[in-house]
Amino acid sequence: VIIKINHRKILAGIAEVIGAKEHLIAFTVALDKLDKIGREGVIKEMLKNGISEAAVEKASPLLAVSESNKDALQLLKDFLKDSEVGTKGIEELEFISSTINGLGLKATQLAIDITLARGLNYYTGAIFEVAAPPAVAMGSIGGGGRYDDLTGIFGLKNLSGVGISFGLDRIYLVLEELGLFPKAVEQSVQVLFINFGTEEALAALKLVGLLRSKGIKTDLYPTSAKIQKQMKHANNRNIPYVILLGEQELESKSFVVKDMEKGDQITYSWSDIDSFATLL
Numbered sequence: 001v002i003i004k005i006n007h008r009k010i011l012a013g014i015a016e017v018i019g020a021k022e023h024l025i026a027f028t029v030a031l032d033k034l035d036k037i038g039r040e041g042v043i044k045e046m047l048k049n050g051i052s053e054a055a056v057e058k059a060s061p062l063l064a065v066s067e068s069n070k071d072a073l074q075l076l077k078d079f080l081k082d083s084e085v086g087t088k089g090i091e092e093l094e095f096i097s098s099t100i101n102g103l104g105l106k107a108t109q110l111a112i113d114i115t116l117a118r119g120l121n122y123y124t125g126a127i128f129e130v131a132a133p134p135a136v137a138m139g140s141i142g143g144g145g146r147y148d149d150l151t152g153i154f155g156l157k158n159l160s161g162v163g164i165s166f167g168l169d170r171i172y173l174v175l176e177e178l179g180l181f182p183k184a185v186e187q188s189v190q191v192l193f194i195n196f197g198t199e200e201a202l203a204a205l206k207l208v209g210l211l212r213s214k215g216i217k218t219d220l221y222p223t224s225a226k227i228q229k230q231m232k233h234a235n236n237r238n239i240p241y242v243i244l245l246g247e248q249e250l251e252s253k254s255f256v257v258k259d260m261e262k263g264d265q266i267t268y269s270w271s272d273i274d275s276f277a278t279l280l
Helices: 008-017 021-031 034-048 053-063 072-079 084-103 150-154 168-177 198-213 227-236 247-252 270-277
Strands: 002-007 109-112 126-131 140-148 160-166 191-193 218-220 241-244 254-259 265-269
Touching (some): 008 021, 021 034, 021 053, 034 053, 053 072, 140 168, 198 218, 227 241, 265 270
Antiparallel strands (some): 002 126, 241 254
């Protein structure tokens, strides 16, 4: 994975230099969306939120700098040479970067990303995001940063901290995509219901409950993604049986069981679910 890092003082310095100090929150919120809406989208949102064209134009060179740019820090030093807060942010970021590089990273790499903003405005120092490996088309899987005196709003003054949160569902999808699930959990589910939509899923959940009550490890795919993707999920997890309960089955109060190893399919009525359960 890649740990992207930046500093809120650097962002404050950029806002100061471009003449948008009073629009710091709007600036960082828009900048934080760069990987989602692109450069033009960010510029449009900044203008919409009261940041002048001159300020946006002055900041535009920074929007094109990627985290792989080895000269990013030097670019920032030149850009923020007249900003005290920005220069302080660069010093603190350099300290973090050099310290981590000195300790050595074995399972990840550190990348300075000067467009990383983190939308929450209570961050006051270093901010970071954990990005999935380049081979997986996924956004960040974790993120956080330093905050000074956030606890003050709860009556606990002068206490600094660092927080981080992880996206469990995203980490799960990354592990699945890379085939990193340990063998011990590959058959944790015996039966998977394919998700065809809201109505079908509600009906499927009733049957999921019945099978679970009989001690059968049963699950429903969380979203109505493409059937091919759901089937691939079942194969990757070595789930032996997949149940299809679509629009036709909903009308006839039936379900189709597919044996993933043999490829055979058998149709049962909802009232006959015990017959299927005895096979497991």
